[in-house]
Amino acid sequence: MIELDKTDHVIVRALMRDARVTSKALGEKLGLSQPATWRRIKRLKDSGVISGRRLRLDREKLGLGVTVFLGVKLATKRRVSLEDFERAVSAIPEVLSVEHVLGLYDYRLKVVATDIPDFERVLRRRIMTLPGAGEVEANVLLSEERRPGPI
CATH class of the missing domain: 1.10.10.10 (Winged helix-like DNA-binding domain superfamily/Winged helix DNA-binding domain)
Structure with a gap:
């Protein structure tokens, strides 16, 4: 360090x-x-403190006006189920991030869509059909304040 x-x-x-x-x-x-x-x-x-530069895109200008955070609980929690789920969810272009978390849900996903009907399509056709997907809770992002972080 x-x-x-x-x-x-x-x-x-x-x-x-x-x-x-x-x-x-x-x-x-x-x-x-x-x-x-x-x-x-x-x-x-x-030393790895700085690991790269990121490009920040304006999602609204790209036509992605809706951001939803999903809590996903897997139906089964075997090692194979976790790996299958992670591999499959990582292939969905609307999913910006996949976080394996401890708590009520097993995964937290950040999903973008053009609008709510588009998000519903992504949810029904792509996310709910993932291997091992069980219970899902959606939280729609209303506003976001970007902060530089603790340093």
Whole structure:
């Protein structure tokens, strides 16, 4: 595990806000030279603290106006059932994330659709037909506030 100092935390927060910022511009804000800032960013990347850059898409502009979180309880919980379910659900393009969780449900899925009728189609034809799928609870996203995280 890498030890992060105050400057490292500032760098991580700045990159979380805008991953495209140059090491020169970031260094100027921090009072560091471009090479010193670049070395710190490289150290953060090499240690795995920074693992890549993500592209954030506007789902509404892409015609995906509905986001639903699904809690899925499997009908059976054998190892084969878990693997079959995970493999099958990962192939559904409308499913953005699959999380194996502890609690009332076995999995939490983040699903996008153009509208509620489209979501119903995805639910009935794709998700409810998955191997091992049992009880499902849907929560429709009303609004979302993106936060940079704890650092």
